[in-house]
């Protein structure tokens with residue numbers, strides 16, 4: 114795994130929900146590396162161990178947007194959510210990953226996000242809508258409870274500007290009756306579509322949710338080559354799988 118390393122600075126850290134921060138980075142000098150909507154990069158933040166995070170904005174615009182969820186276990190994500198601030202240095206290596214937006218598809222597009230899996234799905238949906246495609250674009254956002262919802266207003270506003278865009282929030286363990294869908298996000302998709310043949314499907318989030326969604330899409334007749342998925346494995350899970358880390362030199 115290789116990729117350009119770019120020295121960046123934190124532009125802003127915003128609280129999107131109690132446990133999710135939206136972090137914006139810009140290169141200290143010169144341009145960022147090239148990336149495609151849906152890819153991820155490796156981030157070395159304040160000399161801590163590198164971690165992979167998905168890029169939440171489509172290419173262009175000169176900044177990287179990340180959505181970071183606090184794990185609560187004292188690792189890098191906790192540092193980002195508790196201590197990272199504007200002006201801090203971050204080295205970024207990228208871009209990686211094969212689950213990026215394919216522009217040459219003529220059928221509808223389905224994106225399924227679990228938690229901060231919303232980050233790469235946001236980049237893909239925004240790139241797709243900005244490209245002016247006319248086919249339907251569906252985004253399902255699965256969270257555990259209401260406290261995990263973020264950027265909902267942003268996506269509802271996008272549905273007003275793009276009649277071909279549909280956005281659904283699905284809560285697996287609701288704490289109140291908010292009128293939103295409840296259950297597992299993969300079950301909500303399965304209930305809404307009898308068949309998904311001809312769709313191009315993108316998925317990101319916790320490994321169990323990604324596996325359940327890939328399985329469901331197979332049952333709905335989506336061929337494997339039309340499914341593009343990134344499971345957010347932790348460092349320990351990646352090492353257990355034998356996945357290589359980028360060489361930071």
Ligand SMILES: Cc1cc2nc3c(=O)[nH]c(=O)nc-3n(C[C@H](O)[C@H](O)[C@H](O)COP(=O)(O)OP(=O)(O)OC[C@H]3O[C@@H](n4cnc5c(N)ncnc54)[C@H](O)[C@@H]3O)c2cc1C
Nearest residue numbers: 165166167180181182184186188189190229232345346347
């Ligand atoms: C391709 C890819 C893209 C990713 N994109 C994102 C992204 O956009 N946003 C994002 O927030 N994360 C993303 N991740 C996950 C991220 O790389 C880290 O694994 C995560 O932030 C945890 O790192 P940490 O250093 O805080 O915890 P670690 O030090 O790695 O883990 C500490 C302990 O916490 C546990 N743990 C870690 N995460 C969680 C969790 N979510 N819930 C419960 N327990 C946990 C671990 O099992 C371990 O026991 C991505 C991972 C991959 C592989």
